[in-house]
Amino acid sequence: MQLRGEYNTEQLQTINAILSCLNDLCSPEREALEDKITSYLAFRREVDRFLAKHFSGLCTHRCYHSGESACCSREGITTFFADVVVNLLVSPRKAIESLVSALSETGNEKCVYLSSEGCLWQVKPIVCEMFLCRHARDTVFGKRPDLLEAWRELRQREKRFTWPTRPVLFDELETFFMERGCHSSLMYFHNSPGLLRVKETHNVP
Numbered sequence: 001m002q003l004r005g006e007y008n009t010e011q012l013q014t015i016n017a018i019l020s021c022l023n024d025l026c027s028p029e030r031e032a033l034e035d036k037i038t039s040y041l042a043f044r045r046e047v048d049r050f051l052a053k054h055f056s057g058l059c060t061h062r063c064y065h066s067g068e069s070a071c072c073s074r075e076g077i078t079t080f081f082a083d084v085v086v087n088l089l090v091s092p093r094k095a096i097e098s099l100v101s102a103l104s105e106t107g108n109e110k111c112v113y114l115s116s117e118g119c120l121w122q123v124k125p126i127v128c129e130m131f132l133c134r135h136a137r138d139t140v141f142g143k144r145p146d147l148l149e150a151w152r153e154l155r156q157r158e159k160r161f162t163w164p165t166r167p168v169l170f171d172e173l174e175t176f177f178m179e180r181g182c183h184s185s186l187m188y189f190h191n192s193p194g195l196l197r198v199k200e201t202h203n204v205p
Helices: 006-024 027-036 038-054 056-065 081-090 093-103 134-141 145-162 169-178 193-201
Strands: none
Touching: 006 081, 006 093, 006 169, 027 038, 027 169, 038 056, 038 081, 038 145, 056 134, 081 169, 134 145, 145 169
């Protein structure tokens, strides 16, 4: 079946490239890679708890059930190479097959990864995880300014993994796979002019 365009092709190629590399890793290498993402997964669980407690009901009704989402209604969402790596490392085979199947279908106007059961990712892309629309922010933070401070703290902690003013996980994961012959257009930390300027400004190799 024909893919839905460049986005699907790019995503599918990246998934297949990562899976191929993971299959070639020996057990100690795989374990070292899994250890490398441990603190990031802990951070993501903390963010999940915060969002589930304070935004879940609001966002589910406002966006998912109503179909008004400004994010999930897009045909494609932004993913970093590291997003895909983390998700594949923690996903069972069936979940990976669901991703591949979704990318191989013509689909509709909504995000290709959005199924009737919700998002197909086990660990959603960080761009999706940290996105709160204005309505959600105003509704929750307007009543609880203390939660706004907690959210800002989580956003700052996110940068420890994703913003290359210092060595960060997302950059290191790209390097790990590049050294093993894996390449992808989603390797923004090594290809994006903007991120490369950030790294150069802060002397990050």
